[in-house]
Amino acid sequence: MNAIAGKVVAITGASSGIGEASARVLAAAGARVVIGARRTDRLERLAETIAAAGGEVRLCPLDVTSQVEVAAFAAFAQESFGRLDVMVNNAGVMPLSPLAALRVADWDQMIDVNIKGVLYGIAAALPIMQAQGEGQIVNVSSIGGHHVSPTAAVYCATKFAVRAISDGLRQETDHIRVTVISPGTTTSELADSIGDATAREAMKAWRAITISPEAVAASILHAIGQPADVDVSEIVVRPTASPH
């Protein structure tokens, strides 16, 4: 048995990009994965692919802006496989815009998904992991959690928050591992939701060089695969050729 095999890993935002790649990579390494997102047709296709490759997978419809749904997602993972070893709080949105555009609904959505969704994930997983006496929370932040850039003030604020919350959680527990994954530009659907024309144009140059979501998934795999007394508290993984 390697350190991944048999682990029960719940992944939010698993219908595309980094979450989807993580589900594939972790299942291929022997983890039992529980995948959640709103687009259940995508989850069904992913589950079929994973199962066809011999992996163990369950899917659950999930909107991380609902605390009730996130709690039900963690409970579903525990009921399906008897425990919950890792919660990957990956779901995120990035509708960038200059603050002066006053796209307040976009600010609300980023706060609801990127911050409150992560907090709900922690609230759902922590009691289960405390009862088990072990577990791991993996929160996906960003290089935007390290540096702010124009049009990204609110997005970066949410990703700074993810790092702050994660570090606080890490300090408050001595038996639950806490990992932050901070990717640089990664091929995914993340920029598709940018409604503001200025930000959309700026992002074309910013996102010209990307790494694959599988590269980020490999970092998550690495962090989970460490021995229980080793906490990889943060990995920043970015394209070699990118200045960002």
Ligand code: NDP
């Ligand atoms: P994608 O847009 O491809 O994936 C985002 C995922 O989040 C989707 O599966 C989407 O599923 C899910 N999601 C969005 N809103 C909700 C919601 N309310 N409830 C549940 N799931 C939701 O982008 P990425 O894979 O790139 O993004 C994954 C994470 O990586 C995000 O946190 C992002 O901020 C972070 N990141 C990405 C980078 C990049 O360059 N791609 C760089 C740094 C960080 P659905 O719509 O089906 O619900």
